[in-house]
Amino acid sequence: MMKPLAMRNFSLVTSLGAGRAASIAALRAGATGLAPCRFDFLPFFTHTGEVPGLDGDPLTGTLAGFDCRNNRLALMALEQDGFLDSVAAARSRYGASRIGVFAGTSTSGLLQTEQAYRNRDAATGNLPQNFDYDRTHNTYSVARFVRSVCGLSGPAFVVSTACAATAKVYASAARFIAAGICDAAIVGGADTLCATTLQGFFSLGVMAEEPCRPYDANRRGISIGEAAGFSLLERSGAADDADTIFFCGAGESADAYHMSSPHPEGEGARLAMDRALAAAGLEPADIDYINLHGTATLVGDSAEDHAVFSLFGDATPCSSTKGFAGHTLGASGAVEAAFCALAIQHGFMPGSPHTREIDSDLRSQYVCQGRPARIDVALSNSFGFGGSNCSLLFRRAA
């Protein structure tokens, strides 16, 4: 069984707003950050969850080489909710070498390379002189950036397992802390809008024109969003209080089925939830709320519903929060971990904006309208391309 870890602080930025207060206010209000995509000149229409303020504010000074949309958004999240102060406190408590950085992303600073290819030298075909591959495009960029911003010297890497990436970093951090390699860890990451994912999901025929409608009988696919989120994990201790949220279990699995389609009966998803429950020593009946992966694709929602219903029946309320801020791809694990923590702290179960008529073939207890509710334990699902699955469990202080 896993020893629960205290989430000493956490922060997030999505199209709903920057920081915890803006996020819970938007969840309560049933607001949406999805709007017609004005991000790029794409040959199709869709809605995206774009974070305002990322275009005009480049990283400067010692961070200038890291400048790209993904790291700008990561910095924005680090700067919310006193997160950097909490990291500084942990650094003085444990030492810089005892804090790990385990970050996730799907596309890192790939947007930078898309732009560089459009601005190749006409004669040589070379990329622009100022293009910094190592610190922007490379998949490791965001962890290197966080480590640099936070002045840390412990172990670090990036997990890139598509849309499960920032969930799986929680599992990695728990293992490194359990092994005594780290005393604390920053987990989370960022994913930002880029043409590769917009055009890529369009090519798969899974992009909705309208804002996405998870679990709706007429759902037509995903809306892509961008987001960053981070948590500071430590062993439980004297600093715990009634507001402390504990990360208490992770379950990982692979589908072994298809590269871009989930197993139709959700067998991999079920395995991930099962393993998370086992790691936490909990039963399905102990779970008060499930934050679904629920991307609003036909097959994805159906597969997840199979898995959830097979474990929980219709006894456990669940919802997908993709209608709020879109599918933030590699960042969705971190975002939804934060949503679960906010749901527990504020006693509010988020609903599902844009979902109007629940698909009668889906049998789990789906929550359309957000409502006040005491939540002691929440489960968060993240599933990605390549059949990568991860379920996380969070609970309030006992």
Place this chain on the structure above:
Amino acid sequence: MRVYLEGVGLCGPGLDGWEASLPVLAGAQDYIQAPIRVPVSTLLPPNERRRAVQTVKIALAVGTEAFAGSGRDPAETASVFASSGGDGETIDDIMKVLASANRELSPTRFHNSVHNAPAGYWGIANGARAPSSSLSCHDGSFSAGFLEAAVQAVTEQCAVVLIAYDVGYPAPLSLVRPIGAAFGVALVLSPEFLDSAFACLEWRLDPESAASVMAAPGLEALRKNIPAARCLPLLAVLARQAAAEVTLDYLDDLALTLDVTPLTVGLA
């Protein structure tokens, strides 16, 4: 911390498998540079095999070789994949299409562009539903993968296969991120000693030591120019079957040092 090594897979330029490369790695034979030859895996259904990119082929080849002598079932073994930047040719192709007038992407190209594509194919090929992760740590990707795999083996008390690989980018990305050649390596790691184990690896994070180097210039060039090949000093020690300490590159300010004890010698 300690893990036991139960199997190795290797595929690189002039390095046609672990067994075949032992004399070269041990320094008993000269290293002769040659184009990489990747064995064709029959594990994938023909449809998936056709769509598989080079990272996938290399990952399947070295992973399969590493399991051959281990007695483990890949379906039941957790896996960690490590690569600096995934499949270079796929990324280049997507960037070129997106910079052109017709931006339509092929869905296959898109799913092959995700960093965990080889992990996905590995799962399909082996029917593996065990936990699987895919990491990047720029030039330190092999060591990052080793750390994740070794920590997981010990904390979860399970065997873990590490599969690390890199392939180069075509121009123009190759000019800003040169990767010498395609290369792949796999290690099957176990938290407990079984008869199939042939080395004990006692490892620690090391902020002091510099990375060990290869004596043969050709192999040293591979080590320096391919992130996954930063493992070569470890493979050389294993090939010599001598107890030795070896340090591998990880981060700018942190290396990975392994104290290697061969077990076949002790058992013989």
